[in-house]
Amino acid sequence: MGAEIIGATKIDLQAGERRLSERYASDSAVGVRLLLSEYHALQERQYQGDTDAIILLADLExxxxxAGLTDRQRQALDLV
Structure with missing residues (x-):
């Protein structure tokens, strides 16, 4: 009988986080624009228990x- 590894799983636990990171790539203008445009939907997912959305929103905050934004730049983000 082979050795068993306790706690090992074949389920990809980081799949959701990786999918969000790819969709909302912070190193591209398109990804950041998409993230800001879907910000409210991500907030809703956060309240539904989506931990990947929670992590993404925390990283964004x-x-x-x-970032050292000016008041005007912060205001612009609030209005998106």
Missing amino acids: TAINT
Whole structure:
């Protein structure tokens, strides 16, 4: 009988996070534009328990807070 690995799973636990990271690529203008345009939908998914959406929104908030935006730039983001 072979050795068993405790806690091993064949389910890809990071598939959802990877899918969101690819869709909303932060290194491209298209990905950031798409993220901002679907921000409210991601917020809704967050309240439905979508942990990948929660992580993405937390990363976005961190990026915005560390970007050194002017008040006018922050206002523009709020209006998107």
